[in-house]
Amino acid sequence: MRIRQDEAHYRLPPGVDDLVHGRSADPFSILGRHNMGKVDVIRVMYHDAARVRLVVERPRGDEVERPMRRMGDTGLHVGTIAAGARYHLKIVWADAVEETADPYSFGLLLDGETLRLFSEGRHTALDRVMGAQPMVVEHTPGVRFAVWAPNARRVSVIGDFNFWDGRRHPMRLRHEAGVWELFIPGLGPGERYKFEIMARDGHILPQKADPFARFAERPPATASVIAPAEGFAWTDGPWMDRRGAAQAHDAALSIYELHVPSWRRPQGDPERIISWRELAAELIPYVRAAGFTHVELMPVMEYPFGGSWGYQPLGLFAPSARHGTPADFAGFVDACHGAGIGVILDWVPAHFPNDVHGLVCFDGCALYEHQDPREGVHRDWNTHIYNLGRHEVRGFLISSALMWLERYHIDGLRVDAVASMLYRDYSRGEGEWIPNIHGGRENLEAVAFLRQLNETVHATVPDAMMIAEESTAWPGVTHPVAYGGLGFSYKWNMGWMHDSLRFFARDPLWRGFHLHEILFGLHYAFSEHFILCVSHDEVTHGKGALLARMPGDDWQRHANMRLFFAFMWAHPGRKLIFMGSEFGQDSEWSHEGEPDWSSRDNPFKSGLATLVGDLNHLYRSLPALHARDSEPAGFAWIIGDDTVNTVLAWLRLAPARPPVLVVLNLTPVPRHDYRVGVPVGGLWRECLNSDATPYGGSGVGNGGTVWATDQGAHGQPCSCVLTLPPLAALYLHPAGEGA
The missing domain is CATH 2.60.40.10 (Immunoglobulins)
Structure with missing residues (x-):
């Protein structure tokens, strides 16, 4: 024509x-x-x-x-x-x-139902909707971009492909949701991009990274990177099939927490950061040999400032480019699962940093954060607090959580700083905070968000764990939402940690006067599903290494460390320790260094590491030590009031399984002919003695077995007479049963 x-x-x-x-x-x-x-x-x-x-x-x-x-x-x-x-x-x-x-030859891209669910905060797969999505539209390959910026006057996609010129690719506004969209033909994975946003008053904001980006440049560069659309070829089917049982409340859960950049410096070079592939090759055999069930990674979501350790993330959908590509990260998780090791990630929905390329004042207005600094600024960290009263913000965060659990097969999320979310007056003085609608200090929007988060996760990925770092006495953190709880799977027991470390730092001469410090935790040990945590926070900020807090000479300090770990593994609650603690790191942790791996040549260090491995083995193989971690029926006192000898003893119990007797001598004085009541007579096997010579101890003990007679003691029908080693713990169970 x-x-x-x-x-x-x-x-x-x-x-x-x-x-x-x-x-x-x-x-x-x-x-x-x-x-x-x-x-x-x-x-x-x-x-x-x-x-x-x-x-x-x-x-x-x-x-x-x-x-x-x-x-x-x-x-x-x-x-x-x-x-x-x-x-x-x-x-x-x-x-x-x-x-x-022609990018402007294509019609509307996002359907009305998707936009409605987004606006209501009920779309749970925004990683597949927002941001940069490689796809084919009308037989044309390219990338669909979508970003939420309802207060913007104009939004453009900028990148290398258009010389970062905001005039080239302005986007279409979908008014019903405040979402801007554009399909750019010919683009594909690997391209760098950002959004150029003009505020309502006509000024151009600093170039913004994509809040929904699934990959980014390696910091300090700040551009987002288009990630491939296709998924990873997983080989972890057997692990995923049995994961529910491995993470249930009656299963053993022993977690090794680590900061990936400082766990190991390749070739000892302090300037190098380990890759996901290198980490898989070195970490997995190490953790497996030590007997841990899970690793917990401090945040790996993309973050601009290394000194934040990842706790000030901006890329809640992107594994940090410091260690490789998203596929490399998926490969690391897959390898862990292949070795029978679960992976937990620290995840931060409480706040975000004020970097200008990030979420702050995203479209010229307070969008992700609160407008009023009495609600929107976190004074402890000089960060911004998410406005959890906005449906879109809640949807953004919940989609992030689900993406890690579904796209990357993550086994659990440890939600950081929950206490700071629950209270409007957290770290604030009078006049520095705004009460809720009832005049109280509780953050009702945060409570609603956490309940929605946990209900959504448990409905979508029912065998995944949600773990709360919650340091107060907020009731029902791990109770179901239907019964008024927050719905978490587990809660860090930070009160137990503070009390126990304070007690073990005391001179043994005075410990008998302070037994209440380590006994108090048993008053509430079964009120929640607890994880006993000795995390990175206890070996930094001037606190020194755990070993440095232990009293006495070098032998006694290591003996106290062995005793503390034996106490921890025998106490109700799942276990978590931070890297370096397993061999008694001497110095405080620094994110710029690495644990002193060479010190493991010291017999005390190697002995402590061997003990931790044996504790993990016993913990997993003896049901009495884990099956009823959250039930009063799993614990029975034998001796809790011997302030003269400073000795404690208790039983751990499981249905139809042999009991485990735990005896702690909290002083450096050996106790001979010490009678302890037990529920059954006959031969009892000494399955752990933390003073054994392979652990660096003095070798005092009971020769591996003791005989329990029908002489009653401590309310039990039988008893045995023990030699209690100095600063040591004994685990015993009826001979012929258990491990």
């Missing part, structure tokens, strides 16, 4: 000046295809192109090229084609010729 030239086709509509100068909120009203009867007028904008031609695609026959008219110095090029004809563009640059589809 021959198209008659009509000057009306080249008459520019209102709003062109705003478009040309990057102020237009509706680029599609000018650019792309516009019907004028039998003719479609095509308008494109390429400021630096020498010329642009329309390539008309015909169902039969060769393509036909038609020139486009350059409209002065506006950067606009206008041409005509037959109504409904398919076309693409041939752009002649100064040094190249590019053929591409």
